[in-house]
Amino acid sequence: MNYYIVNNTMFEENGWVYGEEKGVIKTGKAIKCLECGNYLTSLEWLPPLEITLSKGQIGDVIFGTFNHFIISDKFKDIYENNGFSGVISFEPVKIYQKNNLVNKSYFYPRINLCEIDTDIEKSEIVFSGKKQCSKCQKAGRGIKKMKGLYLIGDKKIKDNIFCIKMLPGDIIVTNKFRMATKELSNLSYTLAENYKPNWLI
Ligand SMILES: [Zn+2]
Numbered sequence: 001m002n003y004y005i006v007n008n009t010m011f012e013e014n015g016w017v018y019g020e021e022k023g024v025i026k027t028g029k030a031i032k033c034l035e036c037g038n039y040l041t042s043l044e045w046l047p048p049l050e051i052t053l054s055k056g057q058i059g060d061v062i063f064g065t066f067n068h069f070i071i072s073d074k075f076k077d078i079y080e081n082n083g084f085s086g087v088i089s090f091e092p093v094k095i096y097q098k099n100n101l102v103n104k105s106y107f108y109p110r111i112n113l114c115e116i117d118t119d120i121e122k123s124e125i126v127f128s129g130k131k132q133c134s135k136c137q138k139a140g141r142g143i144k145k146m147k148g149l150y151l152i153g154d155k156k157i158k159d160n161i162f163c164i165k166m167l168p169g170d171i172i173v174t175n176k177f178r179m180a181t182k183e184l185s186n187l188s189y190t191l192a193e194n195y196k197p198n199w200l201i
Pocket residue numbers: 033034035036037038133134135136137138139140
């Protein structure tokens with residue numbers, strides 16, 4: 001099955017806004033690996049969810065200093081009308097531009113962290129160390145190189161949008177999800193097998 005990864009275009013000067021958390025940031029827990037004890041995700045961002053936007057046009061997707069992305073009500077409607085799964089909750093976000101509250105509905109989706117393993121060999125992943133963990137595969141190591149992303153046993157994946165332990169900051173979707181969202185602005189995808197995180201390039 002083909003999977004696609006959302007391109008985080010925050011650092012591209014493409015005319016779309018990006019966001020930064022506004023005011024004091026409240027955080028919750030991060031998910032830890034039950035075997036090696038290393039963190040698998042960053043800290044959860046807790047309400048009040050408020051962001052300040054840069055100059056530019058407001059797209060259906062807003063990337064920023066927070067994890068993953070913020071999405072428009074149009075994106076949420078597509079998700080719901082198609083009966084997709086993988087988002088645990090959509091939390092309303094207040095967005096401000098030049099200190100004014102923007103009168104549009106935006107949401108922060110909390111996306112499920114899927115238990116699926118990565119095919120390290122096929123993905124040609126090189127880690128920055130020798131520690132190993134059979135549960136999370138990373139044991140706290142960073143990724144130095146990778147050629148693309150291949151998953152193992154993907155028939156077990158039930159969600160249309162999900163995250164994985166190997167690349168928890170990235171968002172993966174099925175082809176059906178990609179096709180349903182292709183009219184949305186500031187949203188593009190890379191085929192997983194061709195994907196390299198932008199911090200590696
Ligand atoms: Zn582990």
